[in-house]
Amino acid sequence: MTLNKTLTHWYSVNKRDLPWRRTKNPYFIWLSEIILQQTKIEQGLPYYEAFVTKFPTIFSLAAAKESEVLKLWQGLGYYSRARNLHATAKYVVTALDGIFPDNYKDLIKLKGIGDYTASAIASISFNEVCAVVDGNVYRAFSRYFGIDTPINSTQGQKEFKALAQKLIDKEDPAEFNQAIMEFGARQCKPKNPDCSVCPLQNGCVALLNNTITQLPVKKKSIKPVKKHFNFLVFVSSDRKTILQKREGKGIWQKLYQFPLIESTESLSFNKMASHLNTHELTQATLFTLSLYNEEAIIHKLSHQHLHTKFWIIEVDTLPVNGVLIDKTKDYPVPVLVSNFMETFNF
Numbered sequence: 001m002t003l004n005k006t007l008t009h010w011y012s013v014n015k016r017d018l019p020w021r022r023t024k025n026p027y028f029i030w031l032s033e034i035i036l037q038q039t040k041i042e043q044g045l046p047y048y049e050a051f052v053t054k055f056p057t058i059f060s061l062a063a064a065k066e067s068e069v070l071k072l073w074q075g076l077g078y079y080s081r082a083r084n085l086h087a088t089a090k091y092v093v094t095a096l097d098g099i100f101p102d103n104y105k106d107l108i109k110l111k112g113i114g115d116y117t118a119s120a121i122a123s124i125s126f127n128e129v130c131a132v133v134d135g136n137v138y139r140a141f142s143r144y145f146g147i148d149t150p151i152n153s154t155q156g157q158k159e160f161k162a163l164a165q166k167l168i169d170k171e172d173p174a175e176f177n178q179a180i181m182e183f184g185a186r187q188c189k190p191k192n193p194d195c196s197v198c199p200l201q202n203g204c205v206a207l208l209n210n211t212i213t214q215l216p217v218k219k220k221s222i223k224p225v226k227k228h229f230n231f232l233v234f235v236s237s238d239r240k241t242i243l244q245k246r247e248g249k250g251i252w253q254k255l256y257q258f259p260l261i262e263s264t265e266s267l268s269f270n271k272m273a274s275h276l277n278t279h280e281l282t283q284a285t286l287f288t289l290s291l292y293n294e295e296a297i298i299h300k301l302s303h304q305h306l307h308t309k310f311w312i313i314e315v316d317t318l319p320v321n322g323v324l325i326d327k328t329k330d331y332p333v334p335v336l337v338s339n340f341m342e343t344f345n346f
Protein backbone atom coordinates (compact mmCIF):
# COMPACT_ATOMS: atom_id res chain seq x y z
CA MET A 1 0.00 0.00 0.00
CA THR A 2 1.28 3.50 -0.76
CA LEU A 3 1.95 5.91 2.09
CA ASN A 4 -1.13 7.96 1.37
CA LYS A 5 -3.40 4.93 1.13
CA THR A 6 -1.99 3.59 4.41
CA LEU A 7 -2.67 6.91 6.08
CA THR A 8 -6.20 7.33 4.74
CA HIS A 9 -7.04 3.76 5.71
CA TRP A 10 -5.70 4.37 9.22
CA TYR A 11 -7.78 7.57 9.36
CA SER A 12 -11.01 5.82 8.32
CA VAL A 13 -10.62 3.51 11.33
CA ASN A 14 -9.21 5.92 13.93
CA LYS A 15 -10.62 9.38 13.27
CA ARG A 16 -12.48 11.22 15.97
CA ASP A 17 -16.02 12.31 15.29
CA LEU A 18 -15.76 16.11 15.44
CA PRO A 19 -18.41 18.64 14.36
CA TRP A 20 -16.22 20.33 11.72
CA ARG A 21 -15.64 16.93 10.11
CA ARG A 22 -19.34 16.63 9.35
CA THR A 23 -19.38 19.67 7.06
CA LYS A 24 -17.62 21.15 4.07
CA ASN A 25 -19.08 24.62 4.61
CA PRO A 26 -16.05 26.94 4.33
CA TYR A 27 -17.36 29.24 7.08
CA PHE A 28 -17.37 26.41 9.64
CA ILE A 29 -14.06 24.99 8.39
CA TRP A 30 -12.49 28.46 8.66
CA LEU A 31 -13.89 28.97 12.21
CA SER A 32 -12.57 25.59 13.35
CA GLU A 33 -9.13 26.11 11.81
CA ILE A 34 -8.68 29.55 13.38
CA ILE A 35 -9.88 28.36 16.80
CA LEU A 36 -7.63 25.28 16.71
CA GLN A 37 -4.42 27.15 15.88
CA GLN A 38 -2.13 26.87 18.93
CA THR A 39 -5.01 25.17 20.75
CA LYS A 40 -5.75 21.56 21.65
CA ILE A 41 -8.98 20.05 20.29
CA GLU A 42 -10.41 19.46 23.79
CA GLN A 43 -9.90 23.13 24.63
CA GLY A 44 -11.08 24.48 21.25
CA LEU A 45 -14.23 22.35 20.90
CA PRO A 46 -16.46 24.30 23.35
CA TYR A 47 -15.33 27.57 21.74
CA TYR A 48 -16.21 26.23 18.29
CA GLU A 49 -19.64 25.19 19.53
CA ALA A 50 -20.19 28.57 21.20
CA PHE A 51 -19.23 30.41 18.00
CA VAL A 52 -21.45 28.39 15.66
CA THR A 53 -24.35 28.71 18.08
CA LYS A 54 -24.02 32.45 18.53
CA PHE A 55 -22.89 33.20 14.97
CA PRO A 56 -24.40 30.49 12.73
CA THR A 57 -23.54 32.37 9.54
CA ILE A 58 -20.78 34.67 8.38
CA PHE A 59 -23.41 37.44 8.23
CA SER A 60 -24.17 37.12 11.94
CA LEU A 61 -20.45 37.16 12.80
CA ALA A 62 -19.91 40.24 10.63
CA ALA A 63 -22.83 42.04 12.26
CA ALA A 64 -21.55 41.41 15.82
CA LYS A 65 -19.75 44.02 17.87
CA GLU A 66 -16.03 43.37 18.19
CA SER A 67 -16.38 43.28 21.99
CA GLU A 68 -18.92 40.42 21.67
CA VAL A 69 -16.48 38.41 19.57
CA LEU A 70 -13.63 39.05 22.00
CA LYS A 71 -15.84 38.12 24.95
CA LEU A 72 -16.69 34.76 23.37
CA TRP A 73 -12.99 34.24 22.63
CA GLN A 74 -11.97 35.02 26.21
CA GLY A 75 -9.55 32.44 27.61
CA LEU A 76 -8.32 31.13 24.24
CA GLY A 77 -5.41 33.58 24.03
CA TYR A 78 -3.73 34.98 20.91
CA TYR A 79 -6.55 37.50 20.61
CA SER A 80 -5.37 38.77 17.22
CA ARG A 81 -7.02 35.61 15.86
CA ALA A 82 -10.43 36.82 17.09
CA ARG A 83 -9.91 40.37 15.80
CA ASN A 84 -8.83 39.05 12.38
CA LEU A 85 -11.75 36.60 12.32
CA HIS A 86 -14.17 39.46 12.83
CA ALA A 87 -12.43 41.77 10.32
CA THR A 88 -12.42 39.02 7.67
CA ALA A 89 -16.10 38.21 8.26
CA LYS A 90 -16.95 41.87 7.71
CA TYR A 91 -14.81 41.98 4.56
CA VAL A 92 -16.34 38.80 3.07
CA VAL A 93 -19.85 40.14 3.74
CA THR A 94 -19.30 43.65 2.41
CA ALA A 95 -16.85 43.05 -0.44
CA LEU A 96 -17.71 39.49 -1.50
CA ASP A 97 -21.47 39.35 -0.80
CA GLY A 98 -20.83 36.85 2.00
CA ILE A 99 -19.33 34.25 -0.35
CA PHE A 100 -16.07 32.73 0.81
CA PRO A 101 -13.29 32.54 -1.83
CA ASP A 102 -13.18 28.99 -3.23
CA ASN A 103 -9.45 28.68 -3.94
CA TYR A 104 -6.09 28.91 -2.16
CA LYS A 105 -4.86 31.98 -4.09
CA ASP A 106 -7.80 34.12 -3.01
CA LEU A 107 -8.15 32.64 0.47
CA ILE A 108 -4.59 33.53 1.44
CA LYS A 109 -5.28 37.19 0.69
CA LEU A 110 -7.72 37.36 3.61
CA LYS A 111 -6.63 38.80 6.93
CA GLY A 112 -5.55 36.15 9.45
CA ILE A 113 -5.37 33.39 6.82
CA GLY A 114 -1.89 32.05 6.15
CA ASP A 115 -0.61 29.11 4.15
CA TYR A 116 -1.89 26.49 6.59
CA THR A 117 -5.46 27.82 6.90
CA ALA A 118 -5.81 28.59 3.18
CA SER A 119 -4.65 25.05 2.34
CA ALA A 120 -7.03 23.52 4.88
CA ILE A 121 -10.10 25.42 3.61
CA ALA A 122 -9.20 25.00 -0.07
CA SER A 123 -8.70 21.25 0.28
CA ILE A 124 -11.46 20.38 2.76
CA SER A 125 -14.19 22.63 1.33
CA PHE A 126 -13.23 22.76 -2.35
CA ASN A 127 -11.08 19.64 -2.88
CA GLU A 128 -8.13 21.69 -4.17
CA VAL A 129 -4.82 19.80 -4.09
CA CYS A 130 -3.13 21.90 -1.37
CA ALA A 131 -1.13 20.11 1.30
CA VAL A 132 -1.44 21.29 4.91
CA VAL A 133 1.57 21.34 7.19
CA ASP A 134 0.84 21.84 10.87
CA GLY A 135 2.77 20.71 13.95
CA ASN A 136 1.39 17.18 13.65
CA VAL A 137 2.47 16.89 10.03
CA TYR A 138 5.97 18.18 10.82
CA ARG A 139 6.35 15.60 13.57
CA ALA A 140 5.07 12.61 11.59
CA PHE A 141 7.07 13.40 8.45
CA SER A 142 10.29 14.34 10.21
CA ARG A 143 10.24 11.00 12.04
CA TYR A 144 9.04 8.81 9.21
CA PHE A 145 11.52 10.24 6.71
CA GLY A 146 14.23 11.04 9.29
CA ILE A 147 14.42 14.73 8.37
CA ASP A 148 16.37 16.90 10.82
CA THR A 149 15.94 20.31 9.16
CA PRO A 150 14.57 22.64 11.89
CA ILE A 151 10.81 22.93 11.40
CA ASN A 152 10.78 26.57 12.50
CA SER A 153 13.29 27.64 9.82
CA THR A 154 12.35 28.98 6.39
CA GLN A 155 14.27 26.10 4.82
CA GLY A 156 12.36 23.57 6.94
CA GLN A 157 9.00 25.09 6.12
CA LYS A 158 9.74 24.93 2.40
CA GLU A 159 11.11 21.40 2.57
CA PHE A 160 8.16 19.94 4.50
CA LYS A 161 5.59 21.79 2.39
CA ALA A 162 7.15 20.45 -0.81
CA LEU A 163 7.23 16.93 0.60
CA ALA A 164 3.59 17.08 1.70
CA GLN A 165 2.58 18.49 -1.67
CA LYS A 166 4.36 15.59 -3.40
CA LEU A 167 2.67 12.98 -1.19
CA ILE A 168 -0.86 14.34 -1.09
CA ASP A 169 -3.57 12.16 -2.62
CA LYS A 170 -4.52 14.06 -5.79
CA GLU A 171 -7.90 12.30 -5.92
CA ASP A 172 -8.90 13.07 -2.36
CA PRO A 173 -6.76 15.89 -0.89
CA ALA A 174 -9.32 16.63 1.86
CA GLU A 175 -9.15 13.12 3.27
CA PHE A 176 -5.36 12.95 2.99
CA ASN A 177 -4.82 16.27 4.79
CA GLN A 178 -7.12 15.34 7.63
CA ALA A 179 -5.58 11.87 7.80
CA ILE A 180 -1.99 13.06 8.20
CA MET A 181 -2.94 15.67 10.81
CA GLU A 182 -4.95 13.13 12.82
CA PHE A 183 -2.15 10.58 12.48
CA GLY A 184 0.33 13.06 13.97
CA ALA A 185 -2.07 14.00 16.74
CA ARG A 186 -3.13 10.47 17.77
CA GLN A 187 -0.53 7.96 16.59
CA CYS A 188 2.81 9.74 16.12
CA LYS A 189 2.35 11.68 19.38
CA PRO A 190 4.98 14.08 20.73
CA LYS A 191 5.83 11.78 23.65
CA ASN A 192 6.03 7.98 23.73
CA PRO A 193 4.23 7.09 20.50
CA ASP A 194 3.22 3.44 20.48
CA CYS A 195 5.22 2.42 17.40
CA SER A 196 4.28 -1.25 17.85
CA VAL A 197 0.78 -0.54 16.50
CA CYS A 198 1.85 2.02 13.87
CA PRO A 199 0.98 1.15 10.27
CA LEU A 200 4.12 2.99 9.10
CA GLN A 201 6.57 1.18 11.41
CA ASN A 202 8.27 -0.79 8.64
CA GLY A 203 9.49 2.28 6.76
CA CYS A 204 10.01 4.65 9.69
CA VAL A 205 13.56 6.04 9.75
CA ALA A 206 13.32 7.42 13.30
CA LEU A 207 12.16 4.04 14.64
CA LEU A 208 14.96 2.27 12.81
CA ASN A 209 17.63 4.71 14.00
CA ASN A 210 16.16 5.19 17.48
CA THR A 211 15.86 8.97 16.98
CA ILE A 212 12.17 9.43 17.78
CA THR A 213 12.85 11.65 20.80
CA GLN A 214 15.20 13.87 18.75
CA LEU A 215 12.72 14.60 15.99
CA PRO A 216 11.39 16.98 14.91
CA VAL A 217 14.24 19.47 15.38
CA LYS A 218 13.42 23.03 16.43
CA LYS A 219 15.74 26.03 16.53
CA LYS A 220 16.01 27.39 20.05
CA SER A 221 13.50 30.17 20.67
CA ILE A 222 14.29 33.46 22.34
CA LYS A 223 14.10 33.58 26.14
CA PRO A 224 10.82 35.15 27.32
CA VAL A 225 11.04 38.73 28.61
CA LYS A 226 10.17 39.28 32.28
CA LYS A 227 7.73 42.14 32.90
CA HIS A 228 6.16 43.55 36.05
CA PHE A 229 2.47 44.41 35.83
CA ASN A 230 0.66 46.34 38.56
CA PHE A 231 -3.10 46.56 38.11
CA LEU A 232 -4.97 49.31 39.97
CA VAL A 233 -8.28 47.88 41.13
CA PHE A 234 -10.42 50.83 42.18
CA VAL A 235 -13.37 50.16 44.44
CA SER A 236 -15.66 53.12 45.12
CA SER A 237 -18.32 53.43 47.78
CA ASP A 238 -21.03 53.26 45.07
CA ARG A 239 -19.54 49.90 43.90
CA LYS A 240 -17.80 51.02 40.77
CA THR A 241 -14.37 50.35 39.36
CA ILE A 242 -12.28 51.55 36.40
CA LEU A 243 -11.75 49.43 33.28
CA GLN A 244 -9.70 50.74 30.37
CA LYS A 245 -9.56 49.46 26.82
CA ARG A 246 -6.09 48.51 25.59
CA GLU A 247 -5.33 50.44 22.45
CA GLY A 248 -2.36 50.22 20.11
CA LYS A 249 -0.59 47.08 19.01
CA GLY A 250 0.64 44.31 21.27
CA ILE A 251 -0.91 41.75 23.55
CA TRP A 252 -4.57 42.01 24.47
CA GLN A 253 -5.27 44.76 21.97
CA LYS A 254 -8.85 46.04 22.47
CA LEU A 255 -9.46 43.93 25.58
CA TYR A 256 -10.31 45.69 28.85
CA GLN A 257 -8.20 45.77 31.99
CA PHE A 258 -7.79 47.68 35.23
CA PRO A 259 -5.49 50.73 34.92
CA LEU A 260 -1.99 49.34 34.60
CA ILE A 261 1.42 50.47 35.79
CA GLU A 262 4.31 48.59 34.25
CA SER A 263 7.46 48.73 36.35
CA THR A 264 11.01 47.60 35.77
CA GLU A 265 11.10 45.74 39.09
CA SER A 266 8.69 44.36 41.66
CA LEU A 267 7.14 47.30 43.56
CA SER A 268 7.01 47.32 47.35
CA PHE A 269 4.00 48.76 49.18
CA ASN A 270 5.84 52.01 50.00
CA LYS A 271 7.06 52.48 46.44
CA MET A 272 3.58 51.98 45.05
CA ALA A 273 2.07 54.37 47.63
CA SER A 274 4.52 57.12 46.71
CA HIS A 275 4.02 56.45 43.01
CA LEU A 276 0.28 56.88 43.43
CA ASN A 277 0.74 60.29 45.02
CA THR A 278 1.67 61.62 41.58
CA HIS A 279 -0.40 59.28 39.41
CA GLU A 280 -3.06 60.99 37.28
CA LEU A 281 -5.89 58.88 38.71
CA THR A 282 -4.96 59.21 42.37
CA GLN A 283 -3.01 62.43 42.93
CA ALA A 284 -6.12 64.47 43.71
CA THR A 285 -8.05 61.70 45.44
CA LEU A 286 -8.13 60.39 48.98
CA PHE A 287 -7.62 56.65 48.86
CA THR A 288 -6.78 53.59 50.91
CA LEU A 289 -4.25 51.23 49.36
CA SER A 290 -3.84 47.51 49.94
CA LEU A 291 -2.10 44.73 48.08
CA TYR A 292 -4.24 41.76 47.03
CA ASN A 293 -1.42 39.29 46.36
CA GLU A 294 1.92 39.57 48.18
CA GLU A 295 3.42 37.04 45.84
CA ALA A 296 3.27 38.05 42.18
CA ILE A 297 1.07 35.94 39.91
CA ILE A 298 3.21 34.77 37.00
CA HIS A 299 1.26 34.71 33.76
CA LYS A 300 3.23 33.03 30.99
CA LEU A 301 2.78 34.08 27.38
CA SER A 302 4.92 32.79 24.53
CA HIS A 303 7.41 35.70 24.61
CA GLN A 304 6.72 37.31 27.96
CA HIS A 305 6.33 36.33 31.59
CA LEU A 306 4.09 38.80 33.38
CA HIS A 307 4.77 39.10 37.11
CA THR A 308 1.51 40.60 38.23
CA LYS A 309 0.24 42.32 41.36
CA PHE A 310 -3.27 43.58 41.94
CA TRP A 311 -3.45 46.72 44.08
CA ILE A 312 -6.78 47.55 45.68
CA ILE A 313 -7.55 51.27 45.84
CA GLU A 314 -10.60 52.15 47.88
CA VAL A 315 -12.06 55.57 47.21
CA ASP A 316 -15.21 57.43 48.05
CA THR A 317 -15.81 58.58 44.47
CA LEU A 318 -13.96 57.51 41.33
CA PRO A 319 -11.77 60.19 39.72
CA VAL A 320 -13.19 59.31 36.27
CA ASN A 321 -16.29 57.57 34.92
CA GLY A 322 -16.32 53.97 35.99
CA VAL A 323 -18.28 50.78 35.48
CA LEU A 324 -20.50 49.04 37.99
CA ILE A 325 -18.58 46.17 39.58
CA ASP A 326 -21.53 43.86 38.89
CA LYS A 327 -21.14 44.62 35.16
CA THR A 328 -17.41 43.96 34.87
CA LYS A 329 -18.03 40.36 33.83
CA ASP A 330 -19.68 41.60 30.60
CA TYR A 331 -16.39 43.04 29.33
CA PRO A 332 -13.84 41.05 27.31
CA VAL A 333 -10.76 40.88 29.51
CA PRO A 334 -7.50 38.90 29.50
CA VAL A 335 -7.78 35.60 31.37
CA LEU A 336 -5.32 36.95 33.96
CA VAL A 337 -7.85 39.66 34.83
CA SER A 338 -10.90 37.38 34.65
CA ASN A 339 -9.22 34.93 37.05
CA PHE A 340 -8.71 37.81 39.47
CA MET A 341 -12.34 38.90 39.09
CA GLU A 342 -13.47 35.34 39.85
CA THR A 343 -11.53 35.13 43.09
CA PHE A 344 -11.55 38.70 44.40
CA ASN A 345 -14.51 39.43 46.58
CA PHE A 346 -15.36 42.98 45.49
Ligand code: SF4
Nearest residue numbers: 188193195198201204
Ligand atom coordinates in the same frame (compact mmCIF):
# COMPACT_ATOMS: atom_id res chain seq x y z
S1 SF4 B 1 6.73 4.21 13.81
FE1 SF4 B 1 6.55 5.53 15.56
S2 SF4 B 1 7.81 7.31 15.11
FE2 SF4 B 1 7.47 6.20 13.20
S3 SF4 B 1 5.70 7.20 12.28
FE3 SF4 B 1 4.94 5.48 13.47
S4 SF4 B 1 4.46 6.32 15.49
FE4 SF4 B 1 5.75 7.83 14.42
